[in-house]
Amino acid sequence: MDNIFSFxxxxxxxxxxxxxxxxxxxxSIAIPLGIVLGRSRFRKLxxxxxxxxxxxxxxxxxxxxxxxxxxxVFIRPIVHLPTTGFFPGITVLVTYALLPxxxxxxxxxxxxxxxxxxxxxxxxxxxxxxxxxxxLPLALPVIITxxxxxxxxxxxxxxxxxxxxxxxxxxxxxQGLRSLQLNLILAGTIPAAFLAIILDLSVAKIxxxxxxxxxxxxx
Amino acid sequence: MIIFDKVNKIIKKKFHIIFDLxxxxxxxxxxxxxxxxxxxxxxxxxMINRMIKPTTGNIYINGEDTRTLDPISLRRNIGYxxxxxxxxxxxxxFDNIAIVPKLLxxxxxxxxxxxxxxxxxxxxxxxxxxxxxxxxxxxGQKQRIGVARALAADPPIILMDEPFGALDPLTRxxxxxxxxxxxxxxxxxxxxxxxxxxxxxxxxNKIALMDKGQIVQMSTPKELIEHPxxxxxxxxLGHHRFQLSLMTQSIRKIVTKEKVEKKFVRxxxxxxxxxxxxxxLDILKKSxxxxxxxxxxxxxxxxxxxxxxxxxxxxVIK
Numbered sequence: 001m002d003n004i005f006s007f008x009x010x011x012x013x014x015x016x017x018x019x020x021x022x023x024x025x026x027x028s029i030a031i032p033l034g035i036v037l038g039r040s041r042f043r044k045l046x047x048x049x050x051x052x053x054x055x056x057x058x059x060x061x062x063x064x065x066x067x068x069x070x071x072x073v074f075i076r077p078i079v080h081l082p083t084t085g086f087f088p089g090i091t092v093l094v095t096y097a098l099l100p101x102x103x104x105x106x107x108x109x110x111x112x113x114x115x116x117x118x119x120x121x122x123x124x125x126x127x128x129x130x131x132x133x134x135x136l137p138l139a140l141p142v143i144i145t146x147x148x149x150x151x152x153x154x155x156x157x158x159x160x161x162x163x164x165x166x167x168x169x170x171x172x173x174x175q176g177l178r179s180l181q182l183n184l185i186l187a188g189t190i191p192a193a194f195l196a197i198i199l200d201l202s203v204a205k206i207x208x209x210x211x212x213x214x215x216x217x218x219x
Numbered sequence: 220m221i222i223f224d225k226v227n228k229i230i231k232k233k234f235h236i237i238f239d240l241x242x243x244x245x246x247x248x249x250x251x252x253x254x255x256x257x258x259x260x261x262x263x264x265x266m267i268n269r270m271i272k273p274t275t276g277n278i279y280i281n282g283e284d285t286r287t288l289d290p291i292s293l294r295r296n297i298g299y300x301x302x303x304x305x306x307x308x309x310x311x312x313f314d315n316i317a318i319v320p321k322l323l324x325x326x327x328x329x330x331x332x333x334x335x336x337x338x339x340x341x342x343x344x345x346x347x348x349x350x351x352x353x354x355x356x357x358x359g360q361k362q363r364i365g366v367a368r369a370l371a372a373d374p375p376i377i378l379m380d381e382p383f384g385a386l387d388p389l390t391r392x393x394x395x396x397x398x399x400x401x402x403x404x405x406x407x408x409x410x411x412x413x414x415x416x417x418x419x420x421x422x423x424n425k426i427a428l429m430d431k432g433q434i435v436q437m438s439t440p441k442e443l444i445e446h447p448x449x450x451x452x453x454x455x456l457g458h459h460r461f462q463l464s465l466m467t468q469s470i471r472k473i474v475t476k477e478k479v480e481k482k483f484v485r486x487x488x489x490x491x492x493x494x495x496x497x498x499x500l501d502i503l504k505k506s507x508x509x510x511x512x513x514x515x516x517x518x519x520x521x522x523x524x525x526x527x528x529x530x531x532x533x534x535v536i537k
Binding site: 125 | 268270291292293294295296299301302303305307308309318319322368378
């Protein structure tokens with residue numbers, strides 16, 4: 001009993017690590033990308049990039065895992081990247097996590113009232129000052145929503161990537177499936193669900209805390 | 220002082236929206252750009268702080284060609300207030316007013332002092348309003364904060380693009396009156412865009428009536444109403460000629476000055492020395508009194524008698 005409990009703890013910890021790394025990488029790619037696309041004058045190019053990322057999302061999770069593994073094996077002679085374990089797992093998860101964040105950053109920045117931006121410019125703000133003092137704070141609630149969506153998806157999908165040996169709570173579920181042990185499946189599923197709820201709520205809390213006062217108070 | 224010298228604006232090489240515009244705004248005066256929508260008044264305003272670049276021609280501010288100035292620092296030295304407020308909803312009233320001083324890297328203590336000063340000037344209690352957000356104050360209050368923000372770094376020039384356009388008539392009148400009082404105090408060069416002839420007559424020292432990117436007539440409000448240059452101006456004045464001519468005169472001339480030792484406290488039915496005859500009529504009628512006390516700020520000056528008003532009206536009717 002003690003043994004299984006510590007096993008669950010280790011797997012939960014792995015799961016958390018997977019989620020954190022994924023979210024960190026996805027956010028540091030997706031938020032700047034969304035902002036650049038939202039402010040870019042090349043509307044068509046922005047649309048194309050957004051559609052491409054949306055396209056990645058339509059590939060089923062399992063298929064994406066398979067595709068990326070095959071791809072990694074394929075380029076192995078040129079770039080030697082690990083084909084099992086943590087790395088491919090993270091690659092798959094990041095690919096999936098990008099869309100909601102990019103999309104929401106794009107929409108958030110794009111939907112800042114042009115009049116507001118005009119005033120910022122008229123008062124003598126440089127483009128960068130306008131972005132950091134006005135546009136980003138106003139877009140923040142929308143961006144946070146994107147991050148939350150992405151987070152919940154990642155926690156769910158991270159149970160699947162145990163197929164490629166990335167570890168995490170998926171290991172418990174897979175073992176349970178192979179040996180038809182319901183308690184093992186539950187031991188994987190319940191912590192995953194709790195993780196999703198707890199992390200989602202804490203990101204929401206952080207978002208609330210970061211959100212500009214006005215929005216906070218009006219609610 | 221602002222000078223426009225043969226300014227043209229052509230968009231996409233096709234649309235000629237400003238046509239050989241030349242005019243001058245004297246220091247400390249208020250020029251109202253008046254016209255229908257699409258006549259180029261906002262474009263003209265936005266060319267002053269280089270939000271729009273003129274295609275040809277020069278604009279001089281205090282003798283300096285704006286083309287040679289850095290647009291960012293130019294804009295920081297010109298107050299800017301626009302329609303529908305444009306207050307930043309994510310910033311408190313304090314932060315909104317403090318934007319330009321912060322951009323100019325003022326000392327925090329100086330900013331704090333300046334904001335308090337401005338809030339008091341516009342009739343707010345600083346302690347009560349500083350930390351509120353735009354969503355927590357009324358439309359009229361927002362508009363006044365917008366004016367305070369434009370004044371924040373004490374710029375010599377202020378540009379206003381229909382700043383009171385979104386207010387209901389009652390609040391609008393109140394804010395306009397407050398602005399007139401304020402304007403007489405601060406001595407700024409103001410360029411004010413509006414499509415409302417009443418507002419123009421009330422606020423402007425001079426009015427430039429525009430049509431199709433050109434100035435049709437530029438003169439004092441009184442002259443515009445009494446001697447419209449052509450049919451277009453006449454049409455623009457519409458059927459309100461009588462009301463308008465009552466609005467071009469303040470009650471200053473017809474106030475009977477009086478010395479009263481004891482301090483009069485400004486109450487409900489009282490007038491400012493800068494009130495217009497038009498407004499005075501209203502208050503006279505409402506209060507049903509024979510005379511009304513007149514104040515300059517909070518200092519008592521004298522009385523306005525009903526019979527004086529009758530004289531003036533008779534003159535206008537003739």
